[in-house]
Amino acid sequence: MLREWVNELAMRAPPLLSRIRAQSRALAPWQGEVVDVDRFWADAWREMTIRQQKLARRLMLAHAHWSVDQEQGLIHFERQDGATLSAPVQIIGAWNPETHAFTWAWDHPSVQTRLRADAERTRWFGEKHGLPELTDRSLIVSEQEAWRLTAVAMKVNAAQGVYRGPTEGPIVFMTLRDLKVQF
Template sequence: MGKVPYIKFAKNCVTDLMDTQNELESIYPIHEYENWFYNQATGLLTFSTGDDELNFKYVNVGSFSKKFNTWKWSWDNEHTLSKVKDDILHVKEFGEKHGYEKLTGGYFASSEHEAWEFTAITAKLMKGIGAYRPTSEHLLIFMVLTEFVDNETAKDIKDLYVECDKHEYRRRAFVCSHLMAREEVGFEEAFDTYENMELYDDDYQAWCNECEKIRRREDGWNKKSMEFADIRVVCEKCYFEMKEINLGYK
């Protein structure tokens, strides 16, 4: 069996996406909601009207500039968080394997029609349940919806993230108040961490050397040691900035 020409492959993917989209919208009336909001940190796309919400996990396929008529794959965009773009590398790998150049170049002249083709191809390869393109005047973001998320689960996911004045919306972390000064005070952790690690049931947790002394003296965390630590909530980026300051400090 010979190689399927790219044009034919893309056309077939668009047809499949149209069927998939019709099925999605027959179950979830996404266009009937008044608002939409996507968050790269949580990887959730939310439709809402008042307190009524509809949530999906999504991947960012890429963006089309109406001003410059150019396409940029999300995996080539440094401003797109890994949470919503890492899986798109499978599309690039598929393109490399089959010699489909449109799927391997990061940024190039294109059209909105092609942007929908790229989205359809991504949906096909990732077994997406639909697609969405938020309304925008100049830059169009194309997404593939990968999974419906019930409201309770969505709330649990969103509760793990905090809005930071410096770093926008990030995974939450807990530190003692003494680390907030951004000075060398020591950095003890509940477990070894590294940036962008996948956390499940745990949160980033750190405290200074003085807190560690009192924690040991009190044989663990109790009312006295917790009062001294005066735990604060920060974003994960702030957490690792504090950790960097204290690297090598004893």
């Protein structure tokens, strides 16, 4: 049942950045294998949706306070029940809800270099496959498209999941690994 729902969700998701890139059926090499780029995008969305559902059920972070320590490269969560969680984090980009501009972390002045590695690898993937939405410094996109860019970054970098961190300004999109819970 869950699989059917996720597949339906993936099919209903609007084509990512269709005004930037026409649908491609070209095959492209990726680490020695042949990959259909459009399928890669769809698979990334599907995988992110499944992982996020599992993380949401298991970790209950919907109302948790969060902060990123760029010096340590960690994100910290404080849940309402007193539990704390931490994980290595990479910043993918920031989306501004007022202007709809998504700026990649690899070119964002407030992101330390060590937290840009996943965004850099995603840009490399975009360069290798001619995907301007992964190589242009900033894009005008919807929030759902910002999620989809982050899903591709998650897949390219084999991250455990993603987090959308709201702030008083832009929304920060991040990839996470090895979440640890402490009570």
